[in-house]
Amino acid sequence: MLVLPQKREFNFFIFIILIIFIISLRTPSFLDLNNFMDILNDTAILTMVAIGQLMIIVTGGIDLSVDASLALTGMSVALLNQHYPEIPLFIIILISITIGLLLGSINGLLVSQAKIPPVITTLGTMSIYRGLVFVICKGTWVSAHEMTEAFREFPRRSFLGISNLIFIALLIIVLFLIFLSLTKTGREIYGVGGNKTAAQYVGINLNKINYLAYTLCGGITGLAGFLWVARYAAAQSETAIGFNFQTIAACVVGGVSITGGSGTVIGVVLGAFFIGIVYDSLTMINVSPFWQMAIQGFIILFAIIINTIMDKRNQQLLLRKRSFNE
Amino acid sequence: MNNCILEMKGIRKYFYGVKALEGVDFKIKTGEVHALIGENGAGKSTLVKILAGVYQPNAGTIIFNHKSVQFLSPQISQQAGISAIHQEATMFPELSVTENIFIGHHIRNKSNGLLSWKEMKDKTQALLNRLELDIHPDTKVKNLSVAQRHMVEVAKALSLNAKIVIMDEPTSALTIKEVEYLYKIIRKLKSENKAVIFISHKFEEIFEIADYFTVLRDGKYIGEGKMAEVTMDEIIQMVIGRNLEHRYPQIEAEQGNTILKVKNLTRIGFFKDISFELHQGEILGFFGLVGAGRTEVMQTIFGIEALTSGEVFINGKKVNIANPAEAMNYGLAYIPEDRQLQGTILKMNIKENVTLSIINKISRHFFLDKEKELKITEQYGKQIEIKASSWQQLVEDLSGGNQQKVVLAKWIATKPRILIMDEPTKGIDVATKATVHNIISELAKQGIAIILVSSELPEILGMSNNIIVMHEGAITTKFTRDKANSENIIKAAIGSILS
Numbered sequence: 161m162l163v164l165p166q167k168r169e170f171n172f173f174i175f176i177i178l179i180i181f182i183i184s185l186r187t188p189s190f191l192d193l194n195n196f197m198d199i200l201n202d203t204a205i206l207t208m209v210a211i212g213q214l215m216i217i218v219t220g221g222i223d224l225s226v227d228a229s230l231a232l233t234g235m236s237v238a239l240l241n242q243h244y245p246e247i248p249l250f251i252i253i254l255i256s257i258t259i260g261l262l263l264g265s266i267n268g269l270l271v272s273q274a275k276i277p278p279v280i281t282t283l284g285t286m287s288i289y290r291g292l293v294f295v296i297c298k299g300t301w302v303s304a305h306e307m308t309e310a311f312r313e314f315p316r317r318s319f320l321g322i323s324n325l326i327f328i329a330l331l332i333i334v335l336f337l338i339f340l341s342l343t344k345t346g347r348e349i350y351g352v353g354g355n356k357t358a359a360q361y362v363g364i365n366l367n368k369i370n371y372l373a374y375t376l377c378g379g380i381t382g383l384a385g386f387l388w389v390a391r392y393a394a395a396q397s398e399t400a401i402g403f404n405f406q407t408i409a410a411c412v413v414g415g416v417s418i419t420g421g422s423g424t425v426i427g428v429v430l431g432a433f434f435i436g437i438v439y440d441s442l443t444m445i446n447v448s449p450f451w452q453m454a455i456q457g458f459i460i461l462f463a464i465i466i467n468t469i470m471d472k473r474n475q476q477l478l479l480r481k482r483s484f485n486e
Numbered sequence: 487m488n489n490c491i492l493e494m495k496g497i498r499k500y501f502y503g504v505k506a507l508e509g510v511d512f513k514i515k516t517g518e519v520h521a522l523i524g525e526n527g528a529g530k531s532t533l534v535k536i537l538a539g540v541y542q543p544n545a546g547t548i549i550f551n552h553k554s555v556q557f558l559s560p561q562i563s564q565q566a567g568i569s570a571i572h573q574e575a576t577m578f579p580e581l582s583v584t585e586n587i588f589i590g591h592h593i594r595n596k597s598n599g600l601l602s603w604k605e606m607k608d609k610t611q612a613l614l615n616r617l618e619l620d621i622h623p624d625t626k627v628k629n630l631s632v633a634q635r636h637m638v639e640v641a642k643a644l645s646l647n648a649k650i651v652i653m654d655e656p657t658s659a660l661t662i663k664e665v666e667y668l669y670k671i672i673r674k675l676k677s678e679n680k681a682v683i684f685i686s687h688k689f690e691e692i693f694e695i696a697d698y699f700t701v702l703r704d705g706k707y708i709g710e711g712k713m714a715e716v717t718m719d720e721i722i723q724m725v726i727g728r729n730l731e732h733r734y735p736q737i738e739a740e741q742g743n744t745i746l747k748v749k750n751l752t753r754i755g756f757f758k759d760i761s762f763e764l765h766q767g768e769i770l771g772f773f774g775l776v777g778a779g780r781t782e783v784m785q786t787i788f789g790i791e792a793l794t795s796g797e798v799f800i801n802g803k804k805v806n807i808a809n810p811a812e813a814m815n816y817g818l819a820y821i822p823e824d825r826q827l828q829g830t831i832l833k834m835n836i837k838e839n840v841t842l843s844i845i846n847k848i849s850r851h852f853f854l855d856k857e858k859e860l861k862i863t864e865q866y867g868k869q870i871e872i873k874a875s876s877w878q879q880l881v882e883d884l885s886g887g888n889q890q891k892v893v894l895a896k897w898i899a900t901k902p903r904i905l906i907m908d909e910p911t912k913g914i915d916v917a918t919k920a921t922v923h924n925i926i927s928e929l930a931k932q933g934i935a936i937i938l939v940s941s942e943l944p945e946i947l948g949m950s951n952n953i954i955v956m957h958e959g960a961i962t963t964k965f966t967r968d969k970a971n972s973e974n975i976i977k978a979a980i981g982s983i984l985s
Contacts, residue, residue, distance in 0.1 A: 342856075344849040351842055354831035361790070361822060361829075362843040362896070363811030421833040 168415050169426050171470060175463070176434055183441045190444055197321075203436030204329035205384045205391070207429055209403070210410035211336050212377030214428045217411055218340075218353045219373045220420030221271060221278035226381050227403035228289035229263040231395075233385030235293050238302040238395035241311045249310050256386035257379050263289060264378015268371035286404070293397050304393035315391040325387060332380060337425045349373060353420030410435055413463045434463065489515045491649055491681050492537075497546035499532055499705075506532045509546070510707045512700055514650065519672060519682045521696035521713070523725060525942055529705040530685050534652050537683075538570040539563030551649070569643030570652040577635055579628035584610040586627050587642045613641040617671055633664035640671055651675060652683045655776075657691060669695050687775055687941075689718055690980060703727050719973065726943060726972050734923055734948030741951065742766030744802070745935045746904050748787065751796035756782040757959040760796070764904065764935045769926065771950030772939040774979050779959040780939045781823055784906045788820040789813045800904070814843070819902035821893055823909045823939075825886070829893035832882035836874055837863045839881050840895045866895040871921055887918030894925060905929060906937045911945060923949060943972050957981040 184190045209226050216223045237256045240247060263285070270281040304312060315325040340346040351359040352369045360366055389395040414431025416423030438459050442452045492514050499507040507529045514520045522530050535541045537548075539557035548555055550566060557563040577586050588606045595602040610623040619637050627635060636656055643651045653672075657665045672695055675682055684696055692699065693713060701708040701724040708724050746764040751757070757779035764770050772780045785791045787798060789807035798805055800816050807813045813820070822828035830839055840863045841848050848859045863877050872891045874884060881892055890910065897905065907926070911919045926949060930936055940946050946953055953965040955978035963978040 342854055343852050344845050344854060345852070347838065347842070347845060347854060350834065350838075351831055354833045355827075357822075357828045358831050359842070361788075361810055361820065362845075363809070363814050364842075365811070417833070421831065 168467075168470070169424060169430060172415065172427070172430050172434075172467070175466070176430060176437065179434070179437060183437070183445065187441070187444050190441060195440075195444075197323075197326075199433075199436045199440050200326050201315075201323055201391075202440065203432050204325045205387055206403075206406055206410060206435065207329050207432040208332045208380050209377075209384050210407040210414075210428045210432045211332060211425055212380040213407040214411050214414075214416055214423050214425065215336070215340070215349060215373045216278070216377050217408075217416050217418060218349055218420055218423050219370055220353045220356070221370065221373065222282065222408065222418075223264075223267060223374065223377055224279065224282040224404050225263075225267060225286040225289055226377070226407055227400040228286045228293070229260060229378060229381050230385040230388060230403065231293050231397070231399040231401075232263065232289045232296075233259045233382040234389035234399055235297050235302070235385075235395045235397075237386050238307065238311075238389045239296060241308055242302050242306045245308045249314060252311065253383065253386060256382045258382070260382015260385065261375055261379040264381065265371065265375040267378065268374030271374060272367040272370040290397075290401075293399070297395070297397055299397065301397075302389070302395040307390070307393060311390055312393050313390075315387050325391065328383070328387065332383075333425060333429055340425060345369070345372065350421060354422070406435060409460050413460055413467070415467055435460065489517070491516050491551060493549040494533070494537070495547045495549070497533065497536060497548075498544045499529075499536065499541060500544050505705050507536075507543070507705045510702060510705070512707075514681045514683060514698075516649070516681050517676055517679045518698055519676055519684055519696045521692040521699040522683055522685045522702070523692065523699055523721065524702035524708075525725060528702040528725075530702055531654065532705075533702070534570065534654060534683065534685065537563065537568060537650075538652065539568075564646060567647060567649035568652065569646055569648035569650070570654065571636065571639040571643065571656060572654055577627050577638070580626060582624050582626055583614075583621060583630075583638055583641075584623040586638060587613070587645050591646065609645065610641070613644055616644070617641055617674065631664070633660050633667060636660070636668060637671060640675070648680065650681045650683065652685075654685045655687070656684075657686060657688065665691070688980065689721060689976070692721075693718065701725060722972060722976060734945075741768050742933060745800065746787075747799040747802075749797045749799070751783065751786065751798065752794045753782060753786055753791065754794045756791075757956075760961060762954055762961070762964070764937060766903075766933045766935050767930050768952065769930050769936045769938055769950050771946040771953040772937060772956065773941070773943065773946045773953060773975055774956035776941060777958075778956040778979070780956050781908055782959075783956075784820060784908055784937065784939060787813075788818060788906065790820075814900060814902075817901075817903035819843075819897040819900050819905045821897050821905070821907045821910055823912065825889050825893050829896075830881045830889055833880065835878045835880050836867065836872065836884075836892055837877040839892050840866060840899055843896045843900050862899060863895075866899050870895045870898070870925060887914040890914050890918065890922070894922065898925075898929070902934060904935045904937070906939070908939045909941065910938070911940070911942065943975060946975070947972060955979050 180190070189195060209230065213223055213226060233256050236259055237252050240255065241252060267282055267285055270276050270285070271278050315323060317324050319327070340349065348359070348364050348369050351364055352366055356366060388400060410432040411423060411428055412418060412431070413434055414423070414427035414429070416427060438456055442455060447455060490513055494510065494512040497507050497510045497512070510529065510533055512533060522533070524530050532541065536543050537557065539560040539562055542558065548557065555566065557566070578589065581589070584603070584607050587610050593602050593605050593609070594600065607623045614621055614623065617637060617640060619634070619641070621630065621634060621638070627638065630638065640651065656668060660668065672682055672684070684692070686692055696713050698710065698712055699716070699721070700710040701721070703725065708727065742765055744763050745766050749761050751760040760783050762770070774780050782791065786793050787807070789809045789812055798807065805816060807816065810820070826832065831842065834842070837859055841859045844862070848855050848862065860877065867877060870891045872895060873888055881889055884892065894910070910926070911922050914922070926936060926938065938946070938949055947970060951967055953967070953970050953975065954961055955963045955965070955975055957979055958981060962981065965975070
């Protein structure tokens with residue numbers, strides 16, 4: 161099965177629990193509920209965008225422009241809020257999603273219609289989108305006092321102790337869990353990534369599926385752009401630089417095949433959560449900030465290696481079972 | 487037998503319990519061109535791959551140069567003096583001729599350890615001269631013709647000081663003039679006392695160039711002898727061998743109305759003027775050599791490739807099919823030749839594969855109906871006897887035969903009225919083959935019109951009501967079953983040379 165969680169996700173879950181246990185031995189405050197809520201808040205945006213990335217990687221593509229489109233959308237709505245504070249928040253949210261869909265659909269068109277390889281396409285649009293951030297903000301920031309309170313406070317507002325940010329992330333998780341595992345189009349996305357030719361032979365429209373994946377990812381990214389600038393109460397030209405690689409890391413750590421065709425929403429959620437823990441715990445256990453980036457990279461690579469080894473062993477077991485059966 | 491360079495005895499090889507070779511003997515002398523003959527799936531490629539160190543035999547001995555040896559890897563086999571030239575030349579198109587020849591065994595300057603390109607270039611030039619080839623050592627391989635690439639592979643074999651050169655279907659992509667050239671090179675190798683193993687489906691080539699032959703059938707050794715002492719009919723008899731009549735279901739289906747009519751279908755560069763009619767309940771066999779254009783005709787009818795000219799009628803109405811989705815709407819189904827590359831989605835499970843072709847039927851308002859999905863998979867999975875631990879099992883974990891059954895189930899589930907099957911039993915074991923044949927007959931009995939593209943003569947003869955033979959992109963002959971026999975079919979497939 162592709163879409164619903166299985167052994168691999170379960171193993172990864174155990175692995176995460178183990179990591180949490182080890183960290184808490186050294187820093188008992190890591191287990192505080194408050195700290196946990198912080199980690200969830202910190203990983204909410206990563207989880208959302210990583211799910212968009214998942215959809216694209218499953219089709220056999222990749223989107224390197226997510227950080228730039230996030231920044232462009234974020235800057236656009238921040239400027240809008242600064243200059244037209246009377247625009248209601250739900251309109252702002254709709255606008256951020258619309259801009260995201262538009263940016264994503266440009267990627268989709270270039271990949272599916274112009275047939276430019278995804279890496280090249282999104283490298284190009286990454287520069288363009290990032291460049292447009294500079295153009296519209298003219299090199300300046302939009303900082304906290306220039307935003308309305310409703311704008312700035314939205315991600316933090318909580319209901320029953322759970323913030324809007326976490327609610328929205330949960331909503332995206334549930335929506336895309338259903339979309340990818342229970343709908344016809346979701347199945348077709350896995351089909352296209354699993355074997356393009358076979359999918360084409362059963363009458364699936366490859367171009368349509370590719371276009372759709374990039375566009376939907378763009379929509380999520382747009383929403384994430386608003387949430388990001390509101391949460392950090394700042395829109396800068398450098399917002400979220402390097403975030404694209406985090407989303408890809410969350411996918412790969414979560415067991416998504418980088419060549420397409422397999423990967424689950426649950427896996428990606430765990431992957432993003434794992435990365436959140438790593439980032440958070442390094443600060444808590446007082447690792448020097450100079451070392452953090454290198455150690456983060458090392459731990460992510462380590463998780464991927466473990467994942468790959470487990471997978472290989474499973475496959476060998478299956479092969480042995482199969483030759484025994486026949 | 488002093489000049490016997492290689493002797494393989496009692497070679498056995500199994501893949502996941504499926505027998506590929508059952509005690510095959512093979513020997514070759516120096517200065518001999520030895521044809522290895524057999525149908526697809528007879529075990530020729532497996533035998534050659536064992537010799538090249540790609541596969542390890544489960545049993546048997548290999549005596550090479552009077553010593554018992556084991557070729558544990560392609561490198562060991564190559565160093566021992568065995569060079570294989572594969573069907574599709576495996577070369578590096580962006581590198582020069584010199585670089586291609588010396589890749590993996592570069593010559594280094596003894597004093598400084600750097601690569602000595604001048605020496606390699608000189609040696610390449612010497613090799614090219616020896617083969618009388620007019621190619622510059624600096625030419626990039628991508629700028630060479632297919633024939634020239636084969637020659638460069640031969641030069642590479644010589645540079646490795648090969649004692650045995652294996653040529654697996656070397657002529658399949660060559661023009662007649664280029665084939666002549668290849669013969670010249672083979673004779674040259676022979677005169678230098680090399681042993682050449684020559685694999686070809688084209689019997690006239692074997693008679694032209696080989697001295698000796700070994701015939702394999704169904705993974706078994708059938709016989710050997712001198713080419714000079716055998717006739718083409720005798721060889722064909724050995725290759726086909728068995729008395730097949732009762733092995734095939736032979737259900738006489740009622741043939742109904744014309745359902746598919748193809749008129750003067752042409753795709754420039756692939757096939758021309760293809761016309762035929764297909765009736766309900768008919769099994770129409772398409773035979774031909776590899777590269778005769780049969781697959782291309784079927785892909786064009788199914789809307790995968792565009793046609794240059796010609797017309798297609800379904801139920802008497804002219805249709806223009808632009809893509810597979812439209813073809814499926816007209817009741818067509820196409821089971822492609824390569825189940826791993828074109829047929830299945832290996833990372834999906836059986837259920838998801840089987841229902842992918844009917845995804846609209848199993849979904850209601852956008853959502854998949856999982857119950858219906860399971861029911862349909864069960865229905866067709868049982869009918870086609872897919873053997874698996876559950877319908878959730880990933881297709882990549884199934885055996886080749888079961889993967890093929892998944893592809894069959896997927897297409898039969900679309901309830902086609904016209905079913906095109908391209909090599910449906912290629913590379914699967916005998917038991918699965920029999921199941922597939924029964925399914926085909928059963929479908930024909932239900933009134934489905936079937937096109938069976940196959941390179942296996944017994945299958946074509948045993949299954950088809952009518953047989954069309956293609957050669958180099960054109961239909962050469964049409965037979966009804968009672969008029970067809972292996973001899974006239976093979977002659978038609980080889981083309982004008984013998985008819």
